[in-house]
Amino acid sequence: MTKTMQSLLAGATLFAGSVHAADDPAARYTEEARKTAQEFMQKLAGVLKQQLETGGPESAIATCKEVAPALAAEYSRNGRAVKRVSLKPRNPTLGVPDTWETSTLEGFEIRLRQREPLAGMEKATVTEDADGRWFRYIKAIPTQPMCLQCHGQPYQISDGVKAILAREYPGDQATGYSAGSIRGAVSIRKKLD
Numbered sequence: 001m002t003k004t005m006q007s008l009l010a011g012a013t014l015f016a017g018s019v020h021a022a023d024d025p026a027a028r029y030t031e032e033a034r035k036t037a038q039e040f041m042q043k044l045a046g047v048l049k050q051q052l053e054t055g056g057p058e059s060a061i062a063t064c065k066e067v068a069p070a071l072a073a074e075y076s077r078n079g080r081a082v083k084r085v086s087l088k089p090r091n092p093t094l095g096v097p098d099t100w101e102t103s104t105l106e107g108f109e110i111r112l113r114q115r116e117p118l119a120g121m122e123k124a125t126v127t128e129d130a131d132g133r134w135f136r137y138i139k140a141i142p143t144q145p146m147c148l149q150c151h152g153q154p155y156q157i158s159d160g161v162k163a164i165l166a167r168e169y170p171g172d173q174a175t176g177y178s179a180g181s182i183r184g185a186v187s188i189r190k191k192l193d
Contacts, residue, residue, distance in 0.1 A: 026135070029190060030124040033137035037122075037186040040075050040082060041141065044068055049146065057149035058160045064150070065168065069094055079191045084141070086184030090151075090165075090174035100127055100136060101187050108140050108182055118142045118182065126192065133192040143183040151177045 047067050051060040068084060075082040087105050089095030097105060104123050112118055121140035126133060148156045150165070151174055157165075165172050177183055 026124070026126065029135045030137060033124065033135070033188045033190075034122065034139070036075055036080070036082060036188060037137070037139040040071060040186055041139075044071055045144075052146055052149070057158065058164055061150060061161065061164050061168065064090070081189045083187050084184055085138075085187050086174060088173040088176070089184075090169050090172050092171055095174075095184065097185075097187070101138060101185070104138050105140075105182070105185055108185070112140075112182055118180065121182075131191075135190040135192055137188040138185045140185050141183045143177045143179055143181045145179045147177065147183060148179060151175055151183060153178070 044063075044067065048060055048063045051063045072082045072084065084095060085097035085101045085105070086095050087097065087102065087109075089097075107123075108121050111121060118140055119142070122138065124135070124137045127136050128134070143151060150157065150161055153176060154162075157175065165175075174183075
């Protein structure tokens, strides 16, 4: 089967899932998670862009450090947990993926190398562990050009940003990205009854 045919089938499956979301709890959860992830990232990107324009990259670091976790907490309600994760976390207390997230992020990297579009890269499933059954959703976060001021190659990051990152995040792994690479993902987990 060609990649084009696979893409069409995958798109048809996602479309069919959205048409019958009211009838199928998994499809409904997927639609809700997709909407939550999109809103979360749009809101965060808007605040970050504004901060970059008004205060520069040094002041934008506080947005990722303070605003992003606060937004995640705001979206974590009704039994749902929302967070950002990365294979190269900046903040190991907030951004380290669990086993399922790690495996999915590694799969996203393979899919990106196979030239799959990053924009629609997501996964939804139900998992089970000692704490019960969970609906899991994860959506890749593409690295935008504005992200490179703090997450790019060393030559792209100013000395002022490097100094703040060294002070605020001594174990920082979140550099070396290029535009269009996978920066991480929005991960959503909801307990199922």
